[in-house]
Amino acid sequence: xxxxxxxxxxxxxxxxxxxxxxxxxxxxxxxxxxxxxxxxxxxxxxxxxxxxxxxxxxxxxxxxxxxxxxxxxxxxxxxxxxxxxxxxxxxxxxxxxxxxxxxxxxxxxxxxxxxxxxxxxxxxxxxxxxxxxxxxxxxxxxxxxxxxxxxxxxxxxxxxxxxxxxxxxxxxxxxxxxxxxxxxxxxxxxxxxxxxxxxxxxxxxxxxxxxxxxxxxxxxxxxxxxxxxxxxxxxxxxxxxxxxxxxxxxxxxxxxxxxxxxxxxxxxxxxxxxxxxxxxxxxxxxxxxxxxxxxxxxxxxxxxxxx
Amino acid sequence: xxxxxxxxxxxxxxxxxxxxxxxxxxxxxxxxxxxxxxxxxxxxxxxxxxxxxxxxxxxxxxxxxxxxxxxxxxxxxxxxxxxxxxxxxxxxxxxxxxxxxxxxxxxxxxxxxxxxxxxxxxxxxxxxxxxxxxxxxxx
Ligand code: SF4
Numbered sequence: 001x002x003x004x005x006x007x008x009x010x011x012x013x014x015x016x017x018x019x020x021x022x023x024x025x026x027x028x029x030x031x032x033x034x035x036x037x038x039x040x041x042x043x044x045x046x047x048x049x050x051x052x053x054x055x056x057x058x059x060x061x062x063x064x065x066x067x068x069x070x071x072x073x074x075x076x077x078x079x080x081x082x083x084x085x086x087x088x089x090x091x092x093x094x095x096x097x098x099x100x101x102x103x104x105x106x107x108x109x110x111x112x113x114x115x116x117x118x119x120x121x122x123x124x125x126x127x128x129x130x131x132x133x134x135x136x137x138x139x140x141x142x143x144x145x146x147x148x149x150x151x152x153x154x155x156x157x158x159x160x161x162x163x164x165x166x167x168x169x170x171x172x173x174x175x176x177x178x179x180x181x182x183x184x185x186x187x188x189x190x191x192x193x194x195x196x197x198x199x200x201x202x203x204x205x206x207x208x209x210x211x212x213x214x215x216x217x218x219x220x221x222x223x224x225x226x227x228x229x230x231x232x233x234x235x236x237x238x239x240x241x242x243x244x245x246x247x248x249x250x251x252x253x254x255x256x257x258x259x260x261x262x263x264x265x266x267x268x269x270x271x272x273x274x275x276x277x278x279x280x281x282x283x284x285x286x287x288x289x290x291x292x293x294x295x296x297x298x299x300x301x302x303x304x305x306x307x
Numbered sequence: 308x309x310x311x312x313x314x315x316x317x318x319x320x321x322x323x324x325x326x327x328x329x330x331x332x333x334x335x336x337x338x339x340x341x342x343x344x345x346x347x348x349x350x351x352x353x354x355x356x357x358x359x360x361x362x363x364x365x366x367x368x369x370x371x372x373x374x375x376x377x378x379x380x381x382x383x384x385x386x387x388x389x390x391x392x393x394x395x396x397x398x399x400x401x402x403x404x405x406x407x408x409x410x411x412x413x414x415x416x417x418x419x420x421x422x423x424x425x426x427x428x429x430x431x432x433x434x435x436x437x438x439x440x441x442x443x444x445x446x
Pocket of ligand 1 (some may be wrong): 328329331332338366367368393394395396397401402424425427428
């Protein structure tokens with residue numbers, strides 16, 4: 001019991017993910033700033049932002065559905081902590097929990113659902129526009145994401161447990177094969193869309209619909225939305241590492257190697273973010289369904305053939 | 308409280324209200340946000356919604372149409388919020404003093420925390436103003 005609480009609240013769960021997320025969020029802002037020939041924010045910027053938001057007044061919109069408005073960011077925060085634990089346990093301790101990869105798949109959608117519910121509960125025009133766009137984006141990337149998860153399952157000989165997936169890669173990570181490369185790259189693009197980062201920041205487009213679903217949020221609730229976003233910087237790359245890069249080996253030089261793997265994914269995401277302008281929603285849908293879908297399907301077939 | 312004020316001083320999010328200026332002040336504010344001045348160094352960020360803001364930058368004379376809107380924006384902002392008035396129009400109504408549609412001085416509409424005069428003030432002047440605000444918060 002104590003173990004479980006420790007896992008959930010401290011090490012791979014809440015605290016670790018939140019702190020690492022805020023630090024990686026700083027890396028993102030700093031590297032983006034360097035891309036634009038700026039100096040960028042100081043190291044503790046994201047911590048300051050978060051604590052500042054915690055101390056501000058919360059305004060609950062009069063016409064909103066109050067229970068939904070308040071619970072959306074908190075539920076999303078809870079789900080992400082749980083996800084961090086579920087993915088962190090096999091990565092760091094080699095243990096499996098009761099569920100398998102399908103639990104992870106379901107939990108991953110909850111964040112998007114909460115963005116939609118929270119955005120549409122306020123009654124603000126921009127928020128509901130953003131919520132609508134979020135639904136379309138989920139429609140666009142979800143199928144690809146499922147196939148991206150299917151490829152390692154097939155390649156490992158139909159293992160569904162997360163720890164077993166890592167064990168199947170002990171002789172060589174899945175990215176070493178053609179289907180692995182296809183799956184990894186498609187997975188990277190899916191993460192980008194799931195985190196609503198450029199070029200898929202369509203629901204939160206700051207310059208046209210002013211952060212969309214988050215527009216009416218203020219104070220601590222907004223702080224939790226921001227924290228959720230930073231926690232995704234940890235959860236999603238960890239999942240990709242688990243599925244394609246063979247997990248972490250935490251002995252000796254393995255630690256350095258683990259950090260490098262994580263940084264590789266984060267830096268790839270930041271480069272994608274900074275070199276691409278925002279797509280329109282129909283272009284994004286077309287991109288996912290017409291271009292990426294056949295490609296990952298070929299990857300899946302290759303995985304079945306064992307190439 | 309001082310611990311919180313220090314956090315606040317390091318992360319001021321700015322919302323820009325254009326209260327019928329001649330547009331020059333707005334352009335200077337946009338200049339301020341370009342990579343050349345890079346105010347993200349101080350943790351300052353431009354936000355698009357008043358609900359996220361800590362600082363309300365107001366520029367221009369306050370005319371009849373904009374007056375109720377400024378009031379409304381101020382009441383919609385989560386407290387604590389600081390109002391920074393940019394430009395000579397704000398502090399003295401500048402060249403529009405005799406204009407037919409001017410209404411009230413901004414300090415009669417919302418409580419102003421800081422004035423940055425100039426027609427328009429240079430971005431450096433604005434940075435200095437904000438640095439003073441940060442200094443007051445840090446005390
Ligand atoms: S202070 Fe000068 S530049 Fe600024 S709005 Fe007024 S007239 Fe224009």
